[in-house]
Amino acid sequence: MSTSPKITVATTWLDGCSGCHMSFLDMDERLIELAQHIDILYSPLVDNKILPESVDIGILEGSVSSDEDVEKARAFRKHCKILISLGDCAVNGNVPAMRNHFKLADVIDHAYRETATLQAQIPTQQVPALRAIVQPIHAVVEVDIYVPGCPPSADTIWYVLSELIAGRQPNPSAVTRFGA
Template sequence: MENSPKKIRLATIWLDGCSGCHMSILDMDEKLIEIAEYVDVVYSPYVDEKEFPPNVDLTIVEGALSSDHDIAMIKKIRENSKLILALGDCAITGNISAMKNLFGSDAVLQKGYFDLADINESKKYPSQIVPKLLDKVLPLHEVVKVDYFLPGCPVPADAIYEMLKALIEGREINIHKLTRFGK
């Protein structure tokens, strides 16, 4: 039996975003089989792991930071990951999630829980189980060090594949040929 190289411990997560970039990961189709030879997925919406594990080689983060839970999660990810890849425009700039910044959390909560609600007998905002919203939606790099940025909305599957392949092979990549903001 041939000695196989150590697999990269890979985690993925989506925070405040639509999960479109995670759908693009799935859109790699048969290329996922190739990538699977080199990675062990140790945390992801695709697997049933409850706690973020230690000693992750690469964490792919989709989405912006919009709640106290997101801030705690990204800090835990940074503590336990050698590399972080900000995947998509939301993770890099805040994108659609950051539109809330124009109006503020109170206005968003008012609209969602009172103005547009058919029923809200309590006449209160949710306060249990629901994370507290930040005053402003933030891109990842404003809270933690991000090692790689891959723009797009959503990021094209081929760009994700090429980025992962480059990281696995330990080589640089020019992502500007593969994607751009809003593509």
């Protein structure tokens, strides 16, 4: 692995469960070695909440379910040289896309009225507007690397980042399969 300059990384989640980010943390002691090669400039895992103008690697977890998700995906595409779809939700919609079998109005009604035990009402403020269907990230922006898995294992994430740090193109399909 090269030692300098450090590769800059940004991560965020769209419509996901944060499990892919937890898998990132599951690299455990390898995070220490990783920290010698990368700087995480923006992420739910770090304090900085302003996406820098230019980042080497952007990592997106989760599918595109709301207008806010579209904005985040476009911002990452604009500011990141390499964009990674991390996890099955990002790659193919996965769990969030299960709602695509139902009308959006019915989904919202079920979530906020039918199953509510207190103050049943549909929120109109502070909640991003949902899109009619859930889509994978590559439906709204170009993706460079797809990393399937629910979540991808820590070993897989380590492999992908190690290859990129070494200046090689990773081949995640060689070490992953959907849902595993």
